[in-house]
Amino acid sequence: MSDSQNGMPQQTDLNFGFAEMFKGGVIMDVVTADQARIAEAAGATAVMALERVPADIRVDGGVARMSDPKMIKEIIAAVTIPVMAKVRIGHIVEAQILQALGVDFIDESEVLTPADEQFHILKTEFKVPFVCGAKNLGEALRRVAEGASMIRTKGEAGTGNVVEAVRHARTILGEIRSIQARPVEELMTVARDLQAPYELVKYVHQNGKLPVVNFAAGGIATPSDAALMMVLGLDGVFVGSGIFKSDNPERRAQAIVKAVTHFQNPELLAEISEDLGAPMTGINIDDLIPAERLASRGW
Amino acid sequence: MAGKPLSIGVLALQGAFREHCRLLDSLGAAVREVRLPADLAGLNGLILPGGESTTMARLLSEYALWEPIRDFHAGGRAIWGTCAGAILLAREVQGAPPQFGGRQQSLGLLDATVQRNAFGRQINSFAAPLIVQGLDLPFPAVFIRAPAFSGAGAEATVLAEWDGQAVMLCQGRILATAFHPELSGDARIHQLFMKMAQEAQVANK
Numbered sequence: 001m002s003d004s005q006n007g008m009p010q011q012t013d014l015n016f017g018f019a020e021m022f023k024g025g026v027i028m029d030v031v032t033a034d035q036a037r038i039a040e041a042a043g044a045t046a047v048m049a050l051e052r053v054p055a056d057i058r059v060d061g062g063v064a065r066m067s068d069p070k071m072i073k074e075i076i077a078a079v080t081i082p083v084m085a086k087v088r089i090g091h092i093v094e095a096q097i098l099q100a101l102g103v104d105f106i107d108e109s110e111v112l113t114p115a116d117e118q119f120h121i122l123k124t125e126f127k128v129p130f131v132c133g134a135k136n137l138g139e140a141l142r143r144v145a146e147g148a149s150m151i152r153t154k155g156e157a158g159t160g161n162v163v164e165a166v167r168h169a170r171t172i173l174g175e176i177r178s179i180q181a182r183p184v185e186e187l188m189t190v191a192r193d194l195q196a197p198y199e200l201v202k203y204v205h206q207n208g209k210l211p212v213v214n215f216a217a218g219g220i221a222t223p224s225d226a227a228l229m230m231v232l233g234l235d236g237v238f239v240g241s242g243i244f245k246s247d248n249p250e251r252r253a254q255a256i257v258k259a260v261t262h263f264q265n266p267e268l269l270a271e272i273s274e275d276l277g278a279p280m281t282g283i284n285i286d287d288l289i290p291a292e293r294l295a296s297r298g299w
Numbered sequence: 300m301a302g303k304p305l306s307i308g309v310l311a312l313q314g315a316f317r318e319h320c321r322l323l324d325s326l327g328a329a330v331r332e333v334r335l336p337a338d339l340a341g342l343n344g345l346i347l348p349g350g351e352s353t354t355m356a357r358l359l360s361e362y363a364l365w366e367p368i369r370d371f372h373a374g375g376r377a378i379w380g381t382c383a384g385a386i387l388l389a390r391e392v393q394g395a396p397p398q399f400g401g402r403q404q405s406l407g408l409l410d411a412t413v414q415r416n417a418f419g420r421q422i423n424s425f426a427a428p429l430i431v432q433g434l435d436l437p438f439p440a441v442f443i444r445a446p447a448f449s450g451a452g453a454e455a456t457v458l459a460e461w462d463g464q465a466v467m468l469c470q471g472r473i474l475a476t477a478f479h480p481e482l483s484g485d486a487r488i489h490q491l492f493m494k495m496a497q498e499a500q501v502a503n504k
Binding site: 007008009010013014015017018020021022023024025037040041042043044045046078079080081082099102104105127128129254257258260261262265 | 311312313314315316317318334349350351353354357358361382383394395396397398399415416420421422424425426427428439441443444479482483
């Protein structure tokens with residue numbers, strides 16, 4: 001708790017600490033109170049309330065925005081676990097609305113249509129914690145400097161294809177390892193190259209990790225996908241379309257929860273993966289035209 | 300103390316178990332992550348960490364850990380629950396998911412009722428200098444969507460209160476904190492628990 005004053009933890013510490021509580025857990029996208037109940041009963045550590053799952057946003061097109069507050073309130077009333085919700089990148093007012101609703105965590109998300117192509121929300125201005133997506137370490141540290149309490153890989157949401165989440169996880173964790181290997185006098189140049197704040201680069205150099213919890217998201221569709229992200233070294237997973245676009249959401253949700261706990265135990269993973277019904281169909285990333293790639297939103 | 304270090308397990312199904320492990324390790328304990336019943340063998344004490352109690356309860360059921368943990372306690376070992384872990388210890392859980400008929404499974408080892416999210420949602424989470432019985436100086440206590448205890452039985456002692464609500468209880472070899480000592484970098488409550496585990500070990504001999 002480095003930024004404590006008088007030895008007492010501050011709001012940032014409360015939000016960082018809250019994010020720690022999600023580790024080893026699965027955060028599930030839900031679009032109705034009924035889905036939220038299924039997610040909670042299956043062992044989700046939180047639900048992400050949104051209007052349409054990413055797979056449907058892809059199909060429907062149009063502008064994707066913050067959900068109707070009525071629906072968010074229904075979900076808050078339906079479950080006892082934390083409720084998260086998404087705002088468009090840079091949409092300060094959507095974030096203020098979610099904070100006023102009592103949402104526990106805000107995802108400033110590239111899955112929704114960005115409201116601002118240049119500037120992200122200054123998250124330090126809020127009491128509620130934020131999670132943001134990142135493709136690389138520079139992006140992750142810029143979001144942390146703006147006040148994010150949790151980072152997740154962007155992956156490629158709504159595809160059921162884990163390849164981009166793996167790419168982003170490998171990139172971020174690889175960059176962390178390479179910074180650890182650098183001598184201290186090179187860190188300012190590293191900060192310049194990453195376009196990241198020097199103090200945070202120093203933190204990564206000293207601690208070998210991000211200052212906040214680091215989750216996987218974007219394309220996770222099976223228990224083994226989830227376990228793979230844990231094996232790579234991430235702290236937990238978000239599953240979006242992967243659960244409620246599959247044949248048997250309840251069983252798949254339970255299986256992914258178990259896989260994240262027992263990711264180091266292949267015998268259990270084999271049992272967990274058995275007979276779950278068909279996963280979501282999925283999209284080959286190479287078939288997406290650049291404009292359809294959500295990960296390129298935000299900087 | 301000479302000889303074998305104290306062996307402490309941390310339930311690692313979900314949540315902030317690594318923070319506990321790190322602190323215990325810095326205090327010289329031999330630390331083990333517990334995910335399956337077999338992992339309990341040979342431990343002197345067990346910590347149930349913070350996280351989501353509904354998630355942990357589900358995984359405790361899936362891998363049949365409830366009875367082995369009760370047996371572990373009955374065998375004379377110490378158990379400490381923080382936040383969600385304290386919820387798992389209680390005799391009765393209030394504020395359980397409505398869809399569960401308001402009932403939530405727990406170990407029932409701590410003779411008290413626990414109210415989930417007693418202080419509100421994340422926006423209401425707070426830190427406070429907490430007066431704890433047995434500690435000279437206040438403890439920097441971090442309350443995150445924290446529970447609170449009520450109706451503690453005669454065997455249980457309230458070690459700390461906040462805003463009129465019990466937030467730390469001790470009952471024999473059971474310790475329960477509604478807050479997160481693993482997050483504040485202050486090791487005094489971990490030391491207290493290690494002493495409990497040590498005393499239990501001596502008593503078992």
